[in-house]
Amino acid sequence: MAQPAVTTSTVRTVRDWSSQRGWTSLSLLTLILVIAPVLALFVTALSPDFDLWRQQIASRLPAQLFGTVAVMFGVGSLALLIGSSLAWLVTAYRFPGSTLFSWLLAVPLAMPGYILGFVTLAVFGFTGPVQQTWRSWFGQDAWFPEVRSTFGVIVVLGLVLYPYVFLLTRAALKDQAGAAYHAARSLGVRPIEAARRVVFPMLRPALAASLAIVMMETLTDFATVEAFGVDTVSVGVYKLLVARGDREAANQLSLAVFAFAMFVIFAERMLRGRASFSKAGSDTEGFTPRQLSGLKACGATGACLAVLTIAFAAPVAQLLAWMRAESQIDRGTPLTERFVEFASNSMLLAASTATVCVIVAVLLTNTARLCPGPLARLAVRAATIGYSLPGSIIAIGVLMVLVAVDRTGLLPQSLLLTGSVASLIYGCSVRYLGPGLTTIESGLSQVGSNLTDSARSLGAGPLAIARRVHLPLSKSSVLTAVVLVSVDTIKELPIVLLLRPFGFDTLSVWVWNLSSESRFTQAALPALVIVLLAALPVILLSRRLVRPAN
Amino acid sequence: MAVSVAALALTASACGASSSSGSGSSDDTTIKIYTGRHYDLEQAFSQFTEDTGIEIEYLTGTDAELREKLETEGDNTEADIFMTVDAANLALAAKEDMFQPLESETLTTAIPEQYRNADNSWFGLSLRARTIVYNGEALTPEEAPSSYAELAEPEWDGRVCLRQSTSTYTQSLIASLIANEGRDRAVEIVQGWTDNAEILDNDIKILESIDQGKCDVGITNHYYLARKIEENPDFGVKLVWAEPEGTGTHINISGAGVTKNADNPEAAQQLLEYLATDGQNLFVDGNHEFPANEEIPVVELVEENFGSDFNRDQLNAQEFGDLNSEALAIMDEVGYR
The missing domain is CATH 3.40.190.10 (Periplasmic binding protein-like II)
Structure with missing residues (x-):
């Protein structure tokens, strides 16, 4: 649809103004919907029970705070280290398998932390085969590192979260840094220096954004962390909610989680730096990779293989082995037939949540672009709030909002929101808008604001700018957002548990149903299907990002 | 891709509408x-x-x-x-x-x-009886402790596997100790457990850890052991019905x-x-x-392996249910994970 030519400046101003106002109102309304559940929670957190808190401060809280800091920094550092070095390796060098690895290395993103966690504990824990063999060699009391520990959970989460760093860094390297790097090299700067002085500053937004996602995922995780016997504030929230049944206290402690999240967001701003890099032209030339040979090539291939094996291939093999063992036992009630239904529910939920999140993210980022200012920036930040709180807390906030809406009686009795698939999608969107929004925003930040201004001065309205300028230039970040949100949603558990309607079970619900009763081998099948389903969009995205731009 | 995603979203919202309309009308x-x-x-x-x-x-x-x-x-x-x-x-x-x-x-x-x-x-x-289990090779039936409080004694230091505080089973057991033994005694017992025990996150892991010698004794619900025995009749963990003389096994x-x-x-x-x-x-x-x-x-499996004729704690479930938050407070106090 071609934009009709604008004849007079008056018409242009009026049209621009009115469509912009509609656009802004829509953004505001969306923002309210996103923030309402969190506000509802904060309101119920207003009257603390001081006795309880004195007790918590004297007993649990110090360890929870310490655990949170330790796990966040541990996982952040590990993910940054693995993700960025692998991204550099596959972009700047050529070695056996490098093309394959350049997309395959993102696949561990499909492995939920809690699944790698329980496989790791089962295989490497005291009762697992590894330690059994160890004891048979070196005696019953032979020393073995404690797997169920802070160290253990850092390794597990680092391995499933590094792909965020890998994907975003690799995309930034490929899109932007190549030309600058080669220019620096041609001016005689040594590779390391060129990387440090030219490439690193250009990567800072990608590194900061992906590190922020890694830290948020770590901060709000409780299932994996708790399985490793580590206390964090999110585990504390869960304990207050589930063990104590004290919703108010749980909400209050979730303020501490929120404070950590604020720190992450602040740190991201700092790390991102003040620099903003506008792409000069539409296409920049990428890296020309250097060929590695001999020992170096072996080392590079070996490193990629090792990470993939530990983070993905080995746990999948273990799940397959459990599944085979399980298929030989007759349990009376076969669940297998119903897994097709659970799988399609999982996919439906993931696809819908991703769609909603991307639409909202595009809407909000474009509004922020068109009416720049501190208020618009704050609004975009505020919309990511759901990502900075544990899922079960969000679920209860959403439930409170839905029930309030239902009670107004504005909707007919037969259309209650509570317990509908729509409310479930709403809950998941509130929770996962964060990564979608951050990705699309960071993609858009690479589109020079000069382009937005030019389009505007040529009379394009908000929708046209979004559709014809911003979207085409940030296509890969939109795709990235779709994948990140849908993968997170397939793995999501607490929100699904609390908000799904009757008869709407997903794979993650069944992994949980079975593993909560310690039926781990039976949980292998749904776990495996989650991993494979989540792997598809990750591979799709990863491969697409590798292909040359046209 | 975008089109199919949008189609899915439409289907989803349609589902949402239909499923909630079905539920609103009371369907007897x-x-x-x-x-x-x-x-x-x-x-x-x-x-x-x-x-x-x-x-x-x-x-x-x-x-x-x-x-x-x-x-x-x-x-x-x-x-x-x-x-x-x-x-x-x-x-x-x-x-x-x-x-x-x-x-x-x-x-x-x-x-x-x-x-x-x-x-x-x-x-x-x-x-579900929450009772004491032990490694049948490490201990004879006579050596196995038969009271919850015994597991708090120094002789069991480092030899006990227990379940974490988030488990309602742990909470209810401690609530029943408060009801039966009084709060002060319950604090002593939980303190002793905390000093002695490795805290694990589920009963199956407790049983496997005992089977493989990480611990000699532990406390689990009886049916987890029944399940292990069903899978492997030679599983090396045995069961004691706790408190045979006194208040009886926690139910x-x-x-x-x-x-x-x-x-x-x-x-x-x-x-x-x-x-x-x-x-x-x-x-x-x-x-x-x-x-x-x-x-x-x-x-049958339970009857054959454990028997069902044992001294059961007669405490009303509402009573230990009401003491649940007190049990949590004690675990917070002594630092039971």
Whole structure:
């Protein structure tokens, strides 16, 4: 649809103004919907029970705070280290398998932390085969590192979260840094220096954004962390909610989680730096990779293989082995037939949540672009709030909002929101808008604001700018957002548990149903299907990002 | 891709609309259940549907989260029945007035008084004994401790595996110690446990750790050991019925009540009556629990390996349910993980 030519400046101003106002109102309304559940929670957190808190401060809280800091920094550092070095390796060098690895290395993103966690504990824990063999060699009391520990959970989460760093860094390297790097090299700067002085500053937004996602995922995780016997504030929230049944206290402690999240967001701003890099032209030339040979090539291939094996291939093999063992036992009630239904529910939920999140993210980022200012920036930040709180807390906030809406009686009795698939999608969107929004925003930040201004001065309205300028230039970040949100949603558990309607079970619900009763081998099948389903969009995205731009 | 995603989203919103419109109208051929119990429900439920023509839908979750959901939804809730795996959550729900008292002679006859609350608003349906287990190679039956308090003694330092504080089973056991031994003594015991024990996150792991010699003794629900024995008859862990002389082995219940705002209370009551009588075996046997109804025979595997004639703690479930928050406070105090 071609934009009709604008004849007079008056018409242009009026049209621009009115469509912009509609656009802004829509953004505001969306923002309210996103923030309402969190506000509802904060309101119920207003009257603390001081006795309880004195007790918590004297007993649990110090360890929870310490655990949170330790796990966040541990996982952040590990993910940054693995993700960025692998991204550099596959972009700047050529070695056996490098093309394959350049997309395959993102696949561990499909492995939920809690699944790698329980496989790791089962295989490497005291009762697992590894330690059994160890004891048979070196005696019953032979020393073995404690797997169920802070160290253990850092390794597990680092391995499933590094792909965020890998994907975003690799995309930034490929899109932007190549030309600058080669220019620096041609001016005689040594590779390391060129990387440090030219490439690193250009990567800072990608590194900061992906590190922020890694830290948020770590901060709000409780299932994996708790399985490793580590206390964090999110585990504390869960304990207050589930063990104590004290919703108010749980909400209050979730303020501490929120404070950590604020720190992450602040740190991201700092790390991102003040620099903003506008792409000069539409296409920049990428890296020309250097060929590695001999020992170096072996080392590079070996490193990629090792990470993939530990983070993905080995746990999948273990799940397959459990599944085979399980298929030989007759349990009376076969669940297998119903897994097709659970799988399609999982996919439906993931696809819908991703769609909603991307639409909202595009809407909000474009509004922020068109009416720049501190208020618009704050609004975009505020919309990511759901990502900075544990899922079960969000679920209860959403439930409170839905029930309030239902009670107004504005909707007919037969259309209650509570317990509908729509409310479930709403809950998941509130929770996962964060990564979608951050990705699309960071993609858009690479589109020079000069382009937005030019389009505007040529009379394009908000929708046209979004559709014809911003979207085409940030296509890969939109795709990235779709994948990140849908993968997170397939793995999501607490929100699904609390908000799904009757008869709407997903794979993650069944992994949980079975593993909560310690039926781990039976949980292998749904776990495996989650991993494979989540792997598809990750591979799709990863491969697409590798292909040359046209 | 974008198109198919959008199509899916449309389907989703359509589903949302249709499923909620179905639920809003009170449909008296369907009972809806929020259940903290997940496994082995199917058989008893489908038998009930076959017998009566009444359909059953259920939604799984944790006891506590489902209770939160029920509370938040208030009179909008779709749930007719709230079913849990532990007494404390039933007690809490009753305290928050989420159930309606039932007048049913079938239920009061079938379920002994200690396994239901005073106003008959909830009923225990299956019993799980939380008792002491030990490594049969490391200890003789005489050496094995037979009281919960013994595990707090210094001689067991480093030899005990227990379950973490988030587990309702741990909480209910400690609540029963408070009721039976007094708060001060309970604090001493939990302190001793904390000093002695490796805290693990589920009963299966406790049993496997004992089997492989990480610990000599532990405390688990009896049916987890039954499940291990079913999988491997030579499994090396043995069971002691705790407190044979004194108060008896701690008995927890899995039970249910009809919600205060149930759309379909008559059918819901009918289902509970069925589960307490003819449905007992289908409901409890798969998980190797004890029937709450004393007329019903105990599943063979449990009868053969453990026996069912032992001294059971007579404490009313509502009583230790009410002490749940006190149990949590003690664990916080002494730092029991």
